[in-house]
Amino acid sequence: MRKFKPILAYWGNFKHHFCTRAAQDVLKIGILDVPFEKGQDKSGVAKGPQKLREAGLIDKLNECCGSLDIKDYGEFSYKNNCKDAQVSNMKHYDDVISCSKELSDKVEEIVRDDRICLTLGGDHSIGIGTIHGHIKARNDENIAVLWVDAHADLNTNQTSTSGNAHGMPMAFLAKELASFWPSRPGAEWFTPRLSVRNLAYIGLRSVDPYENAIMHNLGISYFDMFDIQRYGIDAVVSAALDKMDPHHNKAIHVSFDIDSLDPLEAPSTGTPVRGGLLLREGIHIMSAVYKTGRLGAMDMVEVNPMIGSESDVDKTLSAAIHIIIAAFGRNKREIKADMQHILPPINGFS
Numbered sequence: 137m138r139k140f141k142p143i144l145a146y147w148g149n150f151k152h153h154f155c156t157r158a159a160q161d162v163l164k165i166g167i168l169d170v171p172f173e174k175g176q177d178k179s180g181v182a183k184g185p186q187k188l189r190e191a192g193l194i195d196k197l198n199e200c201c202g203s204l205d206i207k208d209y210g211e212f213s214y215k216n217n218c219k220d221a222q223v224s225n226m227k228h229y230d231d232v233i234s235c236s237k238e239l240s241d242k243v244e245e246i247v248r249d250d251r252i253c254l255t256l257g258g259d260h261s262i263g264i265g266t267i268h269g270h271i272k273a274r275n276d277e278n279i280a281v282l283w284v285d286a287h288a289d290l291n292t293n294q295t296s297t298s299g300n301a302h303g304m305p306m307a308f309l310a311k312e313l314a315s316f317w318p319s320r321p322g323a324e325w326f327t328p329r330l331s332v333r334n335l336a337y338i339g340l341r342s343v344d345p346y347e348n349a350i351m352h353n354l355g356i357s358y359f360d361m362f363d364i365q366r367y368g369i370d371a372v373v374s375a376a377l378d379k380m381d382p383h384h385n386k387a388i389h390v391s392f393d394i395d396s397l398d399p400l401e402a403p404s405t406g407t408p409v410r411g412g413l414l415l416r417e418g419i420h421i422m423s424a425v426y427k428t429g430r431l432g433a434m435d436m437v438e439v440n441p442m443i444g445s446e447s448d449v450d451k452t453l454s455a456a457i458h459i460i461i462a463a464f465g466r467n468k469r470e471i472k473a474d475m476q477h478i479l480p481p482i483n484g485f486s
């Protein structure tokens with residue numbers, strides 16, 4: 137028996153490294169709606185979750201992604217428990233903090249239920265709560281964050297020109313930026329636990345001067361539209377996954393801001409920036425993440441169904457749904473089904 141031990145140990149390793157979630161039969165997902173919009177000025181983004189559902193998100197997930205075990209956690213709500221708390225130049229600070237606290241607990245619960253947590257926003261300030269909750273469930277060293285966005289969302293209240301919290305979540309979460317927030321009243325429960333070494337950006341094209349300085353000083357990995365044009369999305373997404381997690385053993389949290397897509401593809405969003413990702417590039421990013429088998433949580437944020445025409449809204453919702461179903465394995469199964477249909481019969485086999 138002894139002589140088989142190394143082989144068994146090797147098999148254990150092999151399984152650990154190569155048998156990814158893609159090989160499992162049933163993917164367990166938890167879906168949570170977070171209709172929060174106080175991280176920015178435009179009303180409507182709180183309607184995102186409801187509209188994504190009305191556009192058929194859950195049916196499409198079930199149709200396109202094979203066997204899924206979806207648990208619906210419904211609509212998240214919070215109580216404002218720190219009404220007097222404020223910091224300068226951060227609008228609705230008390231709401232952002234109260235929401236983040238309870239959201240963090242909720243996401244922690246969903247991840248502890250052993251489900252991939254899909255959070256439907258809401259504006260991007262909810263990333264504070266979702267990422268913090270994910271980290272609480274798995275620990276700091278086990279999470280890497282892929283932030284897909286036109287923006288870096290790396291302002292502090294002292295550098296933001298808008299005072300909007302949705303431009304600040306990454307700065308709020310980063311360990312390395314903790315000293316830039318000398319006081320966070322009402323946020324005693326919060327410790328910044330994400331190292332920017334475990335962060336990569338894809339899709340950037342509107343970065344404020346201070347954000348740019350921080351990214352360069354801290355050596356944050358980012359792949360902007362120039363990189364995507366030059367190297368192509370496939371090379372970019374593998375480089376991003378390498379940089380944020382060189383050993384490929386962490387759970388991946390994808391925070392997907394719909395404004396990473398070009399406004400031609402996703403016009404209904406509050407801070408659109410031209411020159412963005414094609415829908416197929418967004419889909420490719422999420423298929424690549426799916427294939428790692430290590431997707432732990434995903435946020436889909438900044439879909440604002442009150443911006444633009446009816447057809448703009450339909451386009452945006454459908455783009456968001458395509459991206460979400462790619463995250464849960466759509467392409468793989470779709471290709472299989474299509475191939476059976478398209479391929480001519482093989483000669484020599486009966």
Ligand SMILES: NC(=[NH2+])NCCC[C@H](N)C(=O)O
Pocket residue numbers: 259260261287289291296297298299300302303304344393395407438
């Ligand atoms: N999640 C977003 N859409 N963020 C936009 C941020 C825009 C700008 N950088 C700001 O700080 O206000």
Ligand SMILES: [Mn+2]
Pocket residue numbers: 285286287393395396407
């Ligand atoms: Mn953005």
Ligand SMILES: [Mn+2]
Pocket residue numbers: 260285287289302393
């Ligand atoms: Mn964003």
